[in-house]
Amino acid sequence: MVIDDNGKTYDLSPLADDIDGSFLSGGGIARVRHALRAGELLEVDVSCERIGAPVARPGAVICIGQNYAAHAAESGDAPPDQPIVFFKHPNTVVGPSDDVKLPPDSKTTDWEVELAVVIGATARYLPNINAARSCIAGYTISNDVSERTFQIDRSGGQWSKGKCCETFNPLGPSLIPTEDIPDVQALRLRSWVNDEPRQDSTSADMIFSVAELVHHLSQFMVLDPGDVINTGTPQGVAMSGLFPYLTYGDEVRLSIDGLGEQRQRIMAAGVPRGFRTADLI
DSSP states (O other), X not given: OEEOTTSOEEOOTTTOSSSSHHHHHTTHHHHHHHHHHHTOSOBOOOTTSOOOOSSOSOSOEEEEESOBHHHXXXXXXXXXXXXXXXXXXXXXXXXXXXXXXXXXXXOOEEOOEEEEEEEOSOBSSOSSHHHXXXXXXXXXXXXXXXXXXXXXXXXXXXXXXXXXXXXXXXXXXXXXXXXXXXXXXSOEEEEEETTEEEEEEEGGGBSSOHHHHHHHHHTTSOBOTTOEEEOOOOSOOGGGSSSOOOOTTOEEEEEETTTEEEEEEEEETTOXXXXXXXXXX
């Protein structure tokens, strides 16, 4: 589906089966804009529908650690001089309002609001950051959910164990094309737990900008259309010691200016949607 400037929602099925790498690399966004202007799409009501992730089946979810100086400081580390790279399994990606499932016996699961970059064209050995910008399809919101005990105490020297549990990457609600974001380095990022403020920062505080990250990553791997890059989180997470970690029944809310808002309920792994954890323990 696509939402126009007046907030009306339209069915995209005449143009694509899904928003994926093939759609993005094949000029799908331009085709949607044309169809909207031409009045060729059917308006639909999705008020009672589940909203999925705005990009389907990403081949890779690449993450950047400690990309905000204040977050590095609250983690007890100096700002990195090179981007810290780790991965999430692509099947962690769920919709923006889907439940987040705590692993069994987890006591240290954390939230992380992040600006997510969606790649729209193959990027390999890019010559400069201008070339990197041309490979970006758009932006969305990511919650880089993290189990800190898995990440740190049981890491084996890398972070991905704490990042790859099921449902650990809510994404969305929308994919906003690059041309609709005037300055991606001037976006306010915020998070709340049970409506209590947690993070409040701006993408201007990134150590490595969005374009720098895409350029840098392309020197070490091929970025394919539909791949997602989580660009790091600002200060204000539970690992700082200032806030409790997530537990059953908590609600996490995230927003980024111009990209919308997402919200998740924290549940136990194995609890079906529609049941309350308290009913089952």
